[in-house]
Amino acid sequence: MAADPSFIKRYFDDDVVAVAKRLIGAQFLVDGIGGTIVETEAYTQDEPASHSFRGPTPRNRPMFNAPGTVYVYRIYGMHWCVNFVCHPGSAVLIRALVPTEGIEEMIGRRGLSDLRKLCAGPGRLTQALGIDLSHNDRPLSDTPFSLIPASVEGPVFAGPRIGITKAVDLPWRFGLPDSRYLSKPFTKNGPSED
DNA sequence: GGGGAGATTATCT
């Protein structure tokens, strides 16, 4: 079930850090398959870890399109990662989900039945949800996507982002610290301020 | 359960 375009615009036409926190607890589905987001990261045009840092290129073009645009890219030559665009040049990387819908399908795609590892990581969850370049630069408000906002916004932890070598001190990784479905645990940093 | 190597390719220097 696709989301209302005006809802998607309201939800994503905002500061990327605010949206990255807001997405924790939301449900993300592709063709009805997916689960509850428990881990995200924010990327802005202002910092060198972001693909958009040096301005638009053919790859990062979607990051400069409308809020709620899906940005998919290949990483390390073999995995896909999925992002949701916010203000121009900024996007939220979706890093981990609790698998809830279409679990059998996801197990088939991943070739593994350990629920904890099904969607615990940006490359893992794209494989589980069947996301690839065909989904790039398409609106989250359209099929096959579905985004249901978090009903209750609980305490969200913050910490350093993972797998980057630049701007490593920005605490722009967000998530539920007690979730068993994270790509990595949250340790040092406490709850993020609002 | 933790560390290290290898996989594999688009993108940018």
Next chain:
DNA sequence: GATAATCTCCCCG
């Protein structure tokens, strides 16, 4: 030619 918003497997203990 090096790097990259990663994952899995294998080895060690």
